[in-house]
Amino acid sequence: MYDAIIIGAGASGLVCAINLARGGKSVAIIEAQKRGGKKILASGNGHCNIANANVSTKNFYGKNSKLIEEIVKVKPAQIVEFFNTLGLEIVTKDDGKMYPKSMQASIVLELLEAEIDRLNISKFYEVKELNIKRGFEVSFNNSTIKANNLIIATGSQAAPQLGGNSSGLEIAKNFNHTIIPQIPALVPLISSHPICKSLAGVKVKAKVRLFSNDKELSSQIGDFLFAKYGVSGLSILDLSLKANLALEKNRCHIIVDFFSDYSKQTLLEYLKSRIDKKRDLKLQLWLGAIINSKLSEYLLKELKLDEKSEAKLNSKLLKEIVEHFKNYRIEISGSREFKYAEVAYGGVDSREIDSKTMQSKKEKNLYFIGEVIDTVGDRGGYNFHFAWSSAVLCSSYCLGVPKSCVQ
């Protein structure tokens, strides 16, 4: 009989297991794959953006604002302290993003795994045909183990190639929990606008404004990438959750400003100042010198100005160019599927989870931690913050000690 069985050896499950075992509890961890934590390995483009120094409730989206408040009470310094006890050094970049000093995601997982082994936590990996009975009795691969507490840390459906699936939601349903349907987040968006296919692979810096039924919802400045299926880049990933939520009821479009460093007026004046009648360059060459040439060629063609030269420019044409390059409309029809998403919004309804302990309000001694819960964070280390912090809240409650003592 274990004190706790944890299902899922990913970010939240591993930290929870370590905290419980350090507090003297007997723990078994069950994992579907040969090795857990595959999302940690892939995270932050292999660098693992482990947390963010500037965490606030505004960085999270879920049904239970009280739970989000508790999650941000676990401070980044506490997360750093925990990882320091594993031997990991963490650095904070100017924008608040935190990474392992070596900038290698692999070391984060290796140190967590080393601690799991040092603490003699029972590991059951590559489990199949999981069956859970109240009490708790967990059967798999022809064996059965029992525990007083059951912790579900199975993650979300995002990135199935890294272990993402919906099994945690099925378990929650069997305990009468409500499920908020999961949708992909931090994901590229789909558009049939011909510019996407024509310029696939072209990446620029832009300001992107997201509109739902002509009402502006949000904006981002950053990488913007054209792709065969639509649009991507960090600016799009950051807007994707709001787009996907809006698309459930409304039409959506983005307005892209390819000259985000300039106001319309300053851009107009700047372009005027660049006119050199002696050289009289073709507009394509003239603009291609200051903005991606494939992009300028495409946009000038749309204005039917590609054959013109700078000598032909007058105020009206300059204004047309400014308007077109700073207010480019692209309709959005959806997002790419879970395979291309970093995270998922939706999951076990967080209003049915006690915000201080992560315990189910439907079943005593049943807990949910990490991304299986409906709450999702912004890009920038916030999703790991949620995984680690929910694990800390759960393990400190199971241990009966204040969370500040869990290290």
Ligand SMILES: Cc1cc2nc3c(=O)[nH]c(=O)nc-3n(C[C@H](O)[C@H](O)[C@H](O)COP(=O)(O)OP(=O)(O)OC[C@H]3O[C@@H](n4cnc5c(N)ncnc54)[C@H](O)[C@@H]3O)c2cc1C
């Ligand atoms: C490509 C990519 C990059 C990312 N980069 C970042 C980043 O830099 N910073 C950041 O904050 N977030 C990042 N994230 C998000 C972050 O990885 C997740 O939010 C976090 O891993 C969620 O932790 P979790 O414990 O809830 O789930 P997971 O880490 O997904 O772990 C769940 C585990 O449960 C196992 N499992 C599932 N079902 C079962 C079952 N039925 N039985 C047994 N085991 C099961 C899975 O195999 C998996 O090992 C990234 C995600 C992806 C996909």
